[in-house]
Amino acid sequence: MLGTLNQQPILYAAVLASVVPLIAFLLIMVVTRRRPRVSAGLSIVAITIAFACSVLLLVRYWGLAALLQVTGTWVTTGQFTVSIGFILDPLSLLMVTVVSGISLLVQVYSLGYMAGDPGFSRYYAYMSLFAWAMISLVLSPNLLQLYVFWELVGVSSYLLIGFWYEKFSASEAGKKAFVMTRLGDVAFLLGLLTLLIPLGNLDVLMLNSPDIGSTMPAGMLTLSALLIFGGVVGKSAQFPLLTWLPDAMEGPTPVSALLHSATMVAAGVFLFARIFPFFSQSPAAMTVFLAIGTISMLLAATMAMVARDIKQVWAYSTISQLGFMIMGLAAGGYVAGVFHLITHAGFKALLFLCAGVFIHVYDSNDMFEIGRQGGRRLKIPMACMIVGAAALSGLPPLSGFFSKEAIIGVLATQDNRLWLGAALVGVVLTAYYTFRLIFIMLFPSAGAPSPPPTSGHGHHGRDYWTMATPLLILAAVTLVLGFAQTPLTQFLLFGVDAGGDHGHGERGLLIAAIAGAVGGVLLAWFEFGRKGSPQIGFVERIPALATLFSERWYLDRIYRWLLDRVVYGVFSRLATWNDERIINDGVDAFSDRLVGSGRILATLHRGMIQYKLLVMFSVVALLGLYFFF
Amino acid sequence: MTVSFDHALVLAGALFIMGIFCVVVRRNLIMMLLGLEIMLNAASIALVGAALKWHHVEGQAIALFIMAVAATEVSIGLAMIVGFYRRTDTVDPNALEEFK
Numbered sequence: 001m002l003g004t005l006n007q008q009p010i011l012y013a014a015v016l017a018s019v020v021p022l023i024a025f026l027l028i029m030v031v032t033r034r035r036p037r038v039s040a041g042l043s044i045v046a047i048t049i050a051f052a053c054s055v056l057l058l059v060r061y062w063g064l065a066a067l068l069q070v071t072g073t074w075v076t077t078g079q080f081t082v083s084i085g086f087i088l089d090p091l092s093l094l095m096v097t098v099v100s101g102i103s104l105l106v107q108v109y110s111l112g113y114m115a116g117d118p119g120f121s122r123y124y125a126y127m128s129l130f131a132w133a134m135i136s137l138v139l140s141p142n143l144l145q146l147y148v149f150w151e152l153v154g155v156s157s158y159l160l161i162g163f164w165y166e167k168f169s170a171s172e173a174g175k176k177a178f179v180m181t182r183l184g185d186v187a188f189l190l191g192l193l194t195l196l197i198p199l200g201n202l203d204v205l206m207l208n209s210p211d212i213g214s215t216m217p218a219g220m221l222t223l224s225a226l227l228i229f230g231g232v233v234g235k236s237a238q239f240p241l242l243t244w245l246p247d248a249m250e251g252p253t254p255v256s257a258l259l260h261s262a263t264m265v266a267a268g269v270f271l272f273a274r275i276f277p278f279f280s281q282s283p284a285a286m287t288v289f290l291a292i293g294t295i296s297m298l299l300a301a302t303m304a305m306v307a308r309d310i311k312q313v314w315a316y317s318t319i320s321q322l323g324f325m326i327m328g329l330a331a332g333g334y335v336a337g338v339f340h341l342i343t344h345a346g347f348k349a350l351l352f353l354c355a356g357v358f359i360h361v362y363d364s365n366d367m368f369e370i371g372r373q374g375g376r377r378l379k380i381p382m383a384c385m386i387v388g389a390a391a392l393s394g395l396p397p398l399s400g401f402f403s404k405e406a407i408i409g410v411l412a413t414q415d416n417r418l419w420l421g422a423a424l425v426g427v428v429l430t431a432y433y434t435f436r437l438i439f440i441m442l443f444p445s446a447g448a449p450s451p452p453p454t455s456g457h458g459h460h461g462r463d464y465w466t467m468a469t470p471l472l473i474l475a476a477v478t479l480v481l482g483f484a485q486t487p488l489t490q491f492l493l494f495g496v497d498a499g500g501d502h503g504h505g506e507r508g509l510l511i512a513a514i515a516g517a518v519g520g521v522l523l524a525w526f527e528f529g530r531k532g533s534p535q536i537g538f539v540e541r542i543p544a545l546a547t548l549f550s551e552r553w554y555l556d557r558i559y560r561w562l563l564d565r566v567v568y569g570v571f572s573r574l575a576t577w578n579d580e581r582i583i584n585d586g587v588d589a590f591s592d593r594l595v596g597s598g599r600i601l602a603t604l605h606r607g608m609i610q611y612k613l614l615v616m617f618s619v620v621a622l623l624g625l626y627f628f629f
Numbered sequence: 630m631t632v633s634f635d636h637a638l639v640l641a642g643a644l645f646i647m648g649i650f651c652v653v654v655r656r657n658l659i660m661m662l663l664g665l666e667i668m669l670n671a672a673s674i675a676l677v678g679a680a681l682k683w684h685h686v687e688g689q690a691i692a693l694f695i696m697a698v699a700a701t702e703v704s705i706g707l708a709m710i711v712g713f714y715r716r717t718d719t720v721d722p723n724a725l726e727e728f729k
Contacts, residue, residue: 077686609722610661614653 010060011070014086017053017096018139020046021132028125036120043124044107047131051100054135058093065494069141069205081201087141090492091273091338095138098345099263103131105470106258109353112463113254113360123163123252130156134263138270143192143202143228146271150188150231153267154181157259161251170250180244184234191227194220208277218282225278225285228271229292236268236322239296243555245319246303249311253356256311261318262349266341269325273338276329286330290414293326294422299553301429305436305539306549309365310355313437317392317430318348324407324426331419333410335489340403342488343481347391347400350474354385357467358441367437371444380468382442384475389438391478393431394517401517402482408513424516431520436537439529637678644671658713658720662706669699 024046032038061068071085086092107127114123133156137149155178162174196202198216206212213221232238237245248260259265272279272289280286297320304316321344329337358381359365362373376382391400404427411420527537540546551557644667651664673692680688710720717724 075686609725610653610656617649617653 010057011068011088013053013056014070014088014139017050017057017100018086018132018136020049021128021135025125025128025132028121028128033121033125036124039121039124040107040111043128044104044111046128047100047104047107050131050135051097051104054093054096054100057088058097061088061093063491064088064090067205067494071141071203079200080196082144083142083201083203084145085141086136086139087204088139090494091270092138094338094342094488094492095270096135098342099134099138100131102262102345102349103127103134103258105473106254106349106353109257109356109467109470110252110254112466113356114252115463119163123160126156126159126163127258130160130259130264134267137267141204143195143204143207143275146274147188147192150235150267150271151185153264154178154185154235157181157248157264160255160259161248163251163255167250173244173247173250177244177248180241181234184230184232184241187227187230188232188234191224191230194224194227204274207275210277212278213281222282222285225282226288228275229279229285229289232268232272232326233292234268235271236265236326237296237319238268238292238323238326239299240555242296242300242319243552243559246312246315246552249309249315253311253352253359256315257349257352257356261314261352262345265318265322266325266345269322269329269337269341272326272329273334273341276334279329280332286332289330290327290419293323293330294419295323296320297323297327297426298422298429301426301433302539302549303552304433305429305537306546307433308367310358310367310370310437311352311365313367313433314348314351314355317434320426320430321348321392324404324423327419327423328407328410331407331410331414333407335492336403336406336410338492339485339488340407343391343399343403343478346474346481347388347398347478350384350471350478351388351392353467353471353474354381354388357381357464357471360467367440368444371441374444375441381471384471385441386438387475387478389434393434393521394427394513395431395521396514397479397482399478399481401514402485405510405513406485408509412509424512427513427516428520428523431517432524435521435524436528439524440535443529443533631681632678634678634682637674637681641671641675641678644668644674656721656723658710658722659707661722662703662710665706666699666703669695669702 021043024042027042028039032042067087067089069085069087071083073081074084075082107124110123110127114120117123130153133149133152137146137153140146140149158174158178161177162171164170165174192202195207198220199206234241245260245265249256251260279289300316300319300323304313304320307313307316321340325337325340325344328340357378358370358375361378362370362375364370364373387398391398394401394404408420408423408427411423414420523538527533528535539549548554648664648666648668648671651667652661653664655661655664673695676688676692676695678688680686680692713724714720
């Protein structure tokens, strides 16, 4: 391992990028907890180094022809080999740059957002922990190492959701997120075991080789693909494990921007892309994935149509967009899915960070409330939010347009037109709920009294600018990233010409997608934007539907019911009965006898235990001397 | 670079002796329990060192078992100490003499 590193010293940059945030985390936890400014500085310096390293690697290896892997063996036992190391290929290089770049921006933003919080140091420590885990996850060359960091990312998510742990709802949300993602992770682990037993190791390279299909039976392959996909479902909040993500919005807004939209939840999709060739060996599993992606996308989009809380809307739209990426990947569009993952990371972080500014200034999550208080006076966040929203809706020429177009192009190649239709409906719904939010905030209903400008919050103080700068950077990226589609495609395919992959030559499709997005925006304009508009969505005119959507399709109720009736009602009750009647009583009977005999024997050895121990140790030591020397 | 087996043994031995001292000398049940823990950890270090030397993973496996045993031992030991303290209002091992 060291040999390979020494041949190419630039590879040390990868090591550095993945280790520096860990060092920052440890230093903050151990040394600088009481000095918030130093902690923040440490964390930001660490993530800056990581970002610089990843940019360096990306530039150095731009256009590389074959992937690079540096591994050392960790444990060999029997026929299993576990290695550690890192892998550099276009996917991991791009992801590591995205992760460290957005982490850096979010950490700078947090300087303003979290200013004065009593847990300031703790916040930056967790952020560094997350950065370390996520960067290492992205660089993992085998699934076992990836799984370790996968769980670490889950832990940091739990810590950050419950960051304000004094708040009951926040600690509950953290628990819920942890338990629900665990449910998926158990499936993931089982999937890894079903692979490890026949194959002997879990290297990504081996899983992705084309002859994997001949090494194990097709049914087994499908089973392990489905089980591994369980992890994706949990982490990326897909149906049926999607309700943890909206609750996770209890955490600080920058956390939502970084973990619960741009990077951590995208880890699921990343895993999909990481072993994409393996998954594509099983067409049956791919169809299931396509269905799950579609269901999640549509369900979450309908939930977003009635939400009043800005962060909730973005949370639902995150689920929806992740579902969209999974649709693209499951339809065989590797590049399209990854490209949407990258553009989404940019514009969704932007949207959350903008929402954070409004929440910070107006102290409310409710979009109607912010609109009434004059949210549009905050020019920079408002403008950036519109840019992000347009990208999310897929309006040209923003980044989201290009990536959505790519996915729709891939879906159009499917024989079954159902998926394409669902995607187009998704585009309309997305544009509708996104611009519903924008119009509500831009054009509050005329009847409401406009309060005097609240200059007391210091909109243009230093905090404001530390928060506004990352917004501007992200907005600029969102504006230009779409035009990088062709070079990115070539890079992701190792310079091989894409051929059919970006074959979205169908002009009709392009027009349909744009028309869908514009239609959604117009509908939102008609209902929320125009003068004298009713400010009531068409969904809210049908109370049953509105309740269904705002109750999240009763998914939480169903889980509660299952928990109460099945888990607590049947399994727990049986287990409790077994505990009390058989184990408890059995142990009681046994220990009663034991206590009785113990009392008799206790008379022999009561007291002076240390002298007796001393004698015992000396005797053992002397015996040792006698036997060995 | 790997740590040599001798160094691992010296460290383990030193820890073990410190553990013995802690168990024998301290007049406090909690500290005695701590001493026991230190001795267990010393044994783990020796096992891991041996695993490294002979390239056998069994040593590490046993070290994991020791951790599990140590965890249960601490929970039971602490529970016993709490019970003891409730009945005698002290954690002095010598008070065991009156403890019936």
